[in-house]
Every structure is written in C-alpha cells, then in structure tokens.
Amino acid sequence: MAVSPSGTKKWLPLESNPDVLNEFAAKLGFDTSQYAFCDVYGLDEELLALVPQPVLAVLLLFPITSKSEAAKQAEEARIQAEGQAVSSNVYFMKQTISNACGTIGVLHAIGNNQDKCTLAPGAFLERFFSDTASMTPEARGRYLEDPPVDAPDIDKAHKAAAQEGDTTPPALDEVVDLHFVALVHQSGCLFELDGRKAFPINHGPSTPDTLFKDAIAVVRKFMSTTDSVNFNLIALTTPQTE
Numbered sequence: 001m002a003v004s005p006s007g008t009k010k011w012l013p014l015e016s017n018p019d020v021l022n023e024f025a026a027k028l029g030f031d032t033s034q035y036a037f038c039d040v041y042g043l044d045e046e047l048l049a050l051v052p053q054p055v056l057a058v059l060l061l062f063p064i065t066s067k068s069e070a071a072k073q074a075e076e077a078r079i080q081a082e083g084q085a086v087s088s089n090v091y092f093m094k095q096t097i098s099n100a101c102g103t104i105g106v107l108h109a110i111g112n113n114q115d116k117c118t119l120a121p122g123a124f125l126e127r128f129f130s131d132t133a134s135m136t137p138e139a140r141g142r143y144l145e146d147p148p149v150d151a152p153d154i155d156k157a158h159k160a161a162a163q164e165g166d167t168t169p170p171a172l173d174e175v176v177d178l179h180f181v182a183l184v185h186q187s188g189c190l191f192e193l194d195g196r197k198a199f200p201i202n203h204g205p206s207t208p209d210t211l212f213k214d215a216i217a218v219v220r221k222f223m224s225t226t227d228s229v230n231f232n233l234i235a236l237t238t239p240q241t242e
Helices: 018-027 066-082 101-111 124-132 137-145 155-162 211-224
Strands: 036-040 055-063 178-186 189-193 201-205 232-237
Touching: 018 036, 018 101, 018 155, 055 101, 055 211, 101 124, 101 137, 101 178, 124 137, 178 211, 189 211, 201 211
Parallel strands: none
Antiparallel strands: 036 232, 055 178, 055 232, 178 189, 189 201
C-alpha cells in the first residue's frame, strides 16, 4: 500500500508470491531450508489441509476499500475506548516507506519467530532485529527507512525482489491499493500486525498449534469488510516437499 507518513522514501511493491518472498528473505539472511513461505490456495478445508505444518505466520494481501477503511477506523476507536492486552514480546513496527508493506509483513512474520528461525550472523535480518529490539515501533520504521551507514543494505535486495515474479511491477509513482498484514502467535494470543495501524490488534487466544486455524478465521472477517474478492494468502511454514 502506498503509505508514507514521512514521505521520504518509496519502494516498488513486492508481489504476493512465495518464490519472490523466499528469495528476498534468503538474501536478507533467513534460512529458507528450515522455514519458507508457501501459497495458501483457498479457504476450503481440502485446500487448507495442503499447507504444511507447523505454520509460524500468515501473510494476507487484501484490497484497501472505503469499507475496509471504515472498519479500520471503527476498530481503532473501539480499542482506544475499551483497551486490549498486548504482550511486550510482540515485535511490531510502523510503516514509513511507501509500498513497503510486503517487506514489513516479512519482518513481522520472522521477527515474532526469532526463537524458531535461523538468521545468518551479520546479515541484514540479524543486524536489524538486534539493533531494533528495544526500539519503539516508530523508531523501527525509521531504522528501515534510514538504516545506519554500516548496516547491510536492504534497498538493493528489495529492488531486485520487486522486479521478480509473474507480473510487471507498477510504476514507482502509481498508487497501489493492495496491502499486506501479518498474523502471528505471541504469548498465547493471535496478533494482527499492520504497519498502517496505531498498534497490534489482539484477535484473542491462540496457540502455536491453532495459529493457522485462528488466522483463517480472521481472514474470513477481513473478506467481509471489503467489496472485493481480490485476496491472497501466504503461510510461513516448513518447506514443501515434492
């Protein structure tokens, strides 16, 4: 989604394509032989059963519509009025770069599973999560936008990934109305992590074993808050075998 509160940097959007995301994550230092992104082909039980287990995170690409924006505003107002429990263990960051939602979705998926994933020493992901561990969500977004001069470069890796995939990327100045969010388990709850939102969204109790089922229930709710069927789902899970 073309959202840039700071307005200082704009990227080409990543395609919702597991091959693209896996190559991108690998370049950033993620061990894709251990866990990898894969397609979720549909919400029918037979198709959901094809997704390898365990699932560590789900990335949802959905269309931004007037209906979804109204739901977002109502949700934020409700939470501000009623409150919610958010564990300090949740890794959350804000989006300050236009069209960076795919990258931030990947960072949210991996950042909330650092205890399970292997990151190459000295690579971007290892340095990023180490440097930003104690930062605020806003500071983490700014770090991604303007990393230290001695930090591994993500701009080149992102640009290369945005050129991959099955579709031609849009022009840099084109408005993109599709947006990625991540659904993860943390501290006994299912959290929706969206860099456009003011805070993580607690969707209720969950466990590592029920994460996928619980995330699909949230996806169904998302689908009811838009006037579109243009959705795409990707799971972070054990690599698929032939």
